[in-house]
Amino acid sequence: MRAKLSTDKVQLFSYFICISILGSILLSMPFAYTTGMPVPYIDALFTSVSAVCVTGLSTVDMGTYSTAGFMVIMCLIEFGGLGIITFVALYIAVPKRKVSLVNRTVIRDFFIDDVESEPRKILKAIILFTLFIESVCALVLYFQFKGEGSTRPFLDAVFHSVSAFCNAGFSTYQTSLCPFVGNWAIETIIMILIVSGGLGFIVLTEIFKCVILRRKRRLSFHSRMVLTVTAFLIFAGTAIYFILENDGAFVGLGVREKIFASCFSAITPRTAGFSVVPQSSFSPLTNLIATVLMFIGGSPGSIAGGVKTTTFLIVVLYAIRGNTERNGLNVKRRNLDTAIIEKAFSIVSKSVIILVSAFALLLCTERLQLSVGALSEFDLFFEVVSAFGTVGLSLDVTPMLSVFGKVVILATMFIGRTGIFAMALGFAHSEKERFFEYPSASVMVG
Secondary structure, three states: OOEEOOHHHHHHHHHHHHHHHHHHHHOOOHHHEOOOOOOOHHHHHHHHHHHHOOOOOOOOOHHHEOHHHHHHHHHHHHHHHOHHHHHHHHHHOOOOOOOOHHHHHHHHOOOOOOOOOOHHHHHHHHHHHHHHHHHHHHHHHHHHHHHOOOOOHHHHHHHHHHHHHOOOOOOOOOOOOHHHOOOHHHHHHHHHHHHHHHHOHHHHHHHHHHHHOOOOOOOOHHHHHHHHHHHHHHHHHHHHHHHHHOOOOOOOOOHHHHHHHHHHHHHOOOOOOOOOOOHHHOOHHHHHHHHHHHHHOOOOOOOOOOOOHHHHHHHHHHHHHOOOOOOOEEEOOEEEOHHHHHHHHHHHHHHHHHHHHHHHHHHHHOHHHHHOOOOOHHHHHHHHHHHHOOOOOOOOOHHHOOHHHHHHHHHHHHHHHHHHHHHHHOOEEOHHHHOOOOOOOOOOOO
């Protein structure tokens, strides 16, 4: 069966590529750096792609960027975080341009209701909501950064608000938010932004309608599923981090600081990339848990990356309770049909193939550093998962990568940002393949 990319997907990829190239050109200019000396183009391109793909990995010391440089990165994060929404908005904003079926599918991935009747209203609501929550949280962060003695509290507040909500993980500080460990206000606001950006606009809208406006009596099955998985991952992750690092990375912190640091560390791998404790200080088991959280990522219809919470839940439930002799899967008195299950398994299996391929390439490009012990295989695997999940956490190996290694990670970030979405939409098949099936074949499995 032959498959081909639809025109809409080509345009979507082109949007991200063009924004990335434009960003790399701007980050190659002297004004973007405090010293006036631009970095090599590969590093500028790496940072640009990382920002557009809301990843947060960087091969450059963040302290070298000027205010103008940070503004460029922040704009790239915003355009990248809302990239799919921005793409559709630009696409349908052309006069007399109708909303295609594929574009309706794109919007439906962000909103369930009223897609057919009011797509422009939906896009406007998403953008206004994003700007509202970023502005409110930036205002709170401004006073916190100012109280901490920041010399540029306005920039720090706005930049971190945008970066956190878009799940980017970029910080104006080289050590991320480690200087503010113990500041519960900053940690809480950042966590709220990360979780909000990772829940998805569908869930956020339904919560607003149920809790604030009282227009709905109960949440949809999708929203309840997302909130259940999200809550489980946060609480379970917090407990795991607290237990494993109580006498490790969190030594020296008070009980309250340990709880906040545990919760923050459990939330940020999905898929924000901030840290209040250096990632390299965690134990190997804790970092393994982080890779799982990075792979899962946020929820469908959100700015976050990863295979998504509902996808992971469906795969796990079907692996445990699935029955090949019946169609679908029963979950909480609802039946998930076979098409949804196949879509979930398709996303996870393709993601694993991409991860393994990228990891294999990185083992080849970094074999010299591996041979001298400068890097370990797990360090590279962690880097690959972080890039694919658009997380941005690192075991301090990003600046050490070779040029070809940077290209591999760069490509992995791009695929992680756009590829998962393309997988979810599927491919455009030829017309004749819609009206016939090949003869069945019997193959032994298992």
